[in-house]
Amino acid sequence: MNPSILNIQNLxxxxxxxxxxxICIDMPKGSFAGIIGPNGSGKTTLFRxxxxxxxxxxxNIMLGDKNLRTxxxxxxxxxxxxxxxxxxxxxxxxxDYVLMGRIPYQSRFxxxxxxxxxxxxREYMTMTDTWRFKxxxxxxxxxxxxxxxxxxxALTQEPELLLLDEPTSHLDITHxxxxxxxxxxLNQEMGLSVLMVIHDLNLASExxxxxxxxxxxxIHTQGTPEEVLTFQNIEDVYQTVVVTQxxxxxxxxxxxxxxxxxxxxxxxxxxxAQ
Amino acid sequence: MQNKHLRWVIxxxxxxxxxxxxxxxxxxxxxxxxxxxxxxxxxxKGHSSMEYTIITQxxxxxxxxxxxxxxxxxxxxVLLQGVxxxxxxxxxxxxxxxxASLGVAFAIVFGLHQLxxxxxxxxxxxxxxxxxxxxxxxxxxxxxxxxIQSMLLTGVMISFIxxxxxxxxxxxxxxxxxxxxxxxxxxSLDEPEMSLIYVTLxxxxxxxxxxxxxxxxxxxxxxxxxxxxxxxxxxxxxxxLLFLLASMLAGVCVAVAGVIGFVGLIIPHLxxxxxxxxxxxxxxxxxxxxxxxxxxxxxIARTIISPNELPIGVITGIVGGIVFLLMMSRSSVxxxxxx
Numbered sequence: 001m002n003p004s005i006l007n008i009q010n011l012x013x014x015x016x017x018x019x020x021x022x023i024c025i026d027m028p029k030g031s032f033a034g035i036i037g038p039n040g041s042g043k044t045t046l047f048r049x050x051x052x053x054x055x056x057x058x059x060n061i062m063l064g065d066k067n068l069r070t071x072x073x074x075x076x077x078x079x080x081x082x083x084x085x086x087x088x089x090x091x092x093x094x095x096d097y098v099l100m101g102r103i104p105y106q107s108r109f110x111x112x113x114x115x116x117x118x119x120x121x122r123e124y125m126t127m128t129d130t131w132r133f134k135x136x137x138x139x140x141x142x143x144x145x146x147x148x149x150x151x152x153x154a155l156t157q158e159p160e161l162l163l164l165d166e167p168t169s170h171l172d173i174t175h176x177x178x179x180x181x182x183x184x185x186l187n188q189e190m191g192l193s194v195l196m197v198i199h200d201l202n203l204a205s206e207x208x209x210x211x212x213x214x215x216x217x218x219i220h221t222q223g224t225p226e227e228v229l230t231f232q233n234i235e236d237v238y239q240t241v242v243v244t245q246x247x248x249x250x251x252x253x254x255x256x257x258x259x260x261x262x263x264x265x266x267x268x269x270x271x272x273a274q
Numbered sequence: 275m276q277n278k279h280l281r282w283v284i285x286x287x288x289x290x291x292x293x294x295x296x297x298x299x300x301x302x303x304x305x306x307x308x309x310x311x312x313x314x315x316x317x318x319k320g321h322s323s324m325e326y327t328i329i330t331q332x333x334x335x336x337x338x339x340x341x342x343x344x345x346x347x348x349x350x351x352v353l354l355q356g357v358x359x360x361x362x363x364x365x366x367x368x369x370x371x372x373x374a375s376l377g378v379a380f381a382i383v384f385g386l387h388q389l390x391x392x393x394x395x396x397x398x399x400x401x402x403x404x405x406x407x408x409x410x411x412x413x414x415x416x417x418x419x420x421x422i423q424s425m426l427l428t429g430v431m432i433s434f435i436x437x438x439x440x441x442x443x444x445x446x447x448x449x450x451x452x453x454x455x456x457x458x459x460x461x462s463l464d465e466p467e468m469s470l471i472y473v474t475l476x477x478x479x480x481x482x483x484x485x486x487x488x489x490x491x492x493x494x495x496x497x498x499x500x501x502x503x504x505x506x507x508x509x510x511x512x513x514x515l516l517f518l519l520a521s522m523l524a525g526v527c528v529a530v531a532g533v534i535g536f537v538g539l540i541i542p543h544l545x546x547x548x549x550x551x552x553x554x555x556x557x558x559x560x561x562x563x564x565x566x567x568x569x570x571x572x573x574i575a576r577t578i579i580s581p582n583e584l585p586i587g588v589i590t591g592i593v594g595g596i597v598f599l600l601m602m603s604r605s606s607v608x609x610x611x612x613x
Binding site: 051052053072073074075076077078081082084088089090091092096100101103104106108109111112157 | 279486487489490493494496497498500501503504505506507508550551552554
């Protein structure tokens, strides 16, 4: 077992009306983990606690051997890179945007980017296939391309841990799969640890090696997709009837829905059979 | 990358040339028109001639104050727009002009300038501006953090209160005082006290230098407060310090030159369209073009109905507004993008 990259111990935090309590997560270095759960379950609150936007009431968040509470903002940004759901970078050129990932490493008095900064930005833009847009404005790119540029910017921070907030939520499946493939490749080839909040259970199952199912401010279950995505867990948390079956290609659990109409027909059939 | 820096150099040299040209123009026109290129030979000849006295004693102080106030107001505007990520914010939105005007109106109505001396007016303007800044700042900061949205609203409301109180003072005072107040409010680059001009000039350039310590945070803030935090920027401190810097700039300008509107709103906008939103080039080009704009506006203000003089605030408002509308109709799409 690898040493842990993110170790959360008995975390309690939140807002006056909503609290996360007793969160314990141990994420090994090099893993690809997903936070799943229904709307309002606390996914985003947990995310904001890890990113440092939200204060911690009690407990600890350890990043490797560093305590997140005592880490200065600059050090934090050198260790954790964050890709938000909405990029909203306006009229900044793609290259300038990606270069912002070097800010945590630049001194206050460095006026121009160093050659190293430029080389690193170029490397990750090539890797995410965004180099060809470098002179365009961020607002001219499509949603998927902006997301890729945001990932390039995050990688330019050279983080230990990459956090993403629903990176695929407003994209079609071509872009969803493309972006998650890029993340998977980074995870496999560079050993980058990835933690993302994701709504789509099937995508979560296919790409993540660990899942954390959050419900009502607590962790319901965590483990491999096979352990977490059982129909009992899903019905319990989402209050929806589902069937899970292994994906014939990957063997990972896939979640199938049952509509009201289908459920009714099944009930009628079983009634007749009896 | 090389291209970007080359472009910056071109913008900077262009603005410098324009500034020098408008300074020479401003020195040469007036009640006695001197040739554009004669300025150099007059200055070369030395102290003896009457032209020399006109240029150095009458016109140069105005030009220097124009450079300082135009640059400072524009810089103040670009900093505030950056902090608030709101293109409609300008130094006066936050009640700075209201406070200064109230201070001056108070001094005039109670005859303080006759009792103590003419320096009382800029001083009371400055005090008024700072009282307002202090009120806005303390209302919107809780537990050491600033809520920038509520700060904006607070500023607008305080501004209303200040201008209504000033109207109250104007309503109860004599016609002579009323004239004095209105004259001051409309703004002018006519400042007899040379030391005040130097103070303003030094403060303007020093603030430009200080603002360059914040280019990185300002650039990161283009993405929003939370994302700037994610990049390791201490946004709370940045926002507080830049707010104070911008307010101080505007406060000093209003105290010395009266309420000269629109410079802080329009010039940063035009510069965003021209040079882009990277603060490394935006700060200095806003400053320079603010200076150019005010020096040229002053030329118009004192020549158009010569030998009388129009208030410079009238010119900046009308000329600035029209230029801005023209630019906007041409590039409304780009403006929308500018946050």
